[in-house]
Amino acid sequence: MDVDEATGRQRRWEQRIEVPLFVASLLFLGGYAVLVLAYDADPVLWNLALALTLTMWLMFALDYAVRLKLSGEGPRFVRTHWLDTVVLVLPLLRLLRVVRVYTAVQRRRGEPRLSLHARVIAYASLSAVLLGFSSALAVYQQERSAPGSTIRTFGDSLWWACSTLTTVGYGDVAPVTTRGRVIAVVLMACGLALLGAVTGSFSSWLLQTFAREDEKRSPGN
Known part of the structure; x- marks a missing residue:
């Protein structure tokens, strides 16, 4: 072929x-x-x-x-x-393919692609919500009956997922099992990647917008 x-x-x-x-x-x-x-x-x-x-x-x-x-x-x-x-x-990680969309934005940064930038932001936001929820489920499954665990309810797990995904990390609840900590590391990496995709795409759109406005105000045009 x-x-x-x-x-x-x-x-x-x-x-x-x-x-x-x-x-x-x-x-x-x-x-x-x-x-x-x-x-x-x-x-x-x-x-x-x-x-x-x-x-x-x-x-x-x-x-x-x-x-x-x-x-x-x-x-x-x-x-x-x-x-x-x-x-x-891990099928729940499928939405991490937002990286491909972000790469497409970077390749076309010389052209106005507002709809594509908006797609990246929306896709990354949805990915963050679904990944946070799925990670909360996974950690709760591992931690609910572990000795010395501070994550005893699903509410505790959701709070941990939100603080971890946003890279805040209060530390009031944290996984104690090996599997729970592995999930935490993956979620930290995903949080940084998704945050980078959103901020990078938004910054690129702002730069393109300001550049077009400068070109319109240029005396030569």
Whole structure:
């Protein structure tokens, strides 16, 4: 298969599957929330949530397999598309693909792209909310019964996620388990990345706006 043809087929597939995968991410999050928050509920409800979660994960696995096939790269696909590989393991991190959108903004910074800048900000904000919520669920699952834990309720976990994601870090509640701390490190990194995407895009838009105003006021125009 020709490289350009393979790239085109992969791009068309990604465009078609983008919305269904976004919906799958939300369904995955909903199923996982039930598994964590209603762990002592009716077994039928718990099993349904587990089935929904596994089904959505299989959908991501299928998407990964199709793009691996269409790329024609073979095993090299895992390395060149490392973010997609991470998403396969942790589907809730799929919205971190906002990095690709931000890269597109940077490449076109010489042109007025207000709608694209607005898209980055909205996408990053939504990513922050979903990542914060999912991290709160994951940490609560690990910490609620751990000895010496300060995160005993889901409310405590949400408060911790908000302070961590915004890089404030009050320190009044913090994970004590190894898995909880690993989740905290990932959330810290995500918080910095999303904050950088928003501030960078907004700053770029302001610079472009002021530059256009200066050009209009220039005597030579």
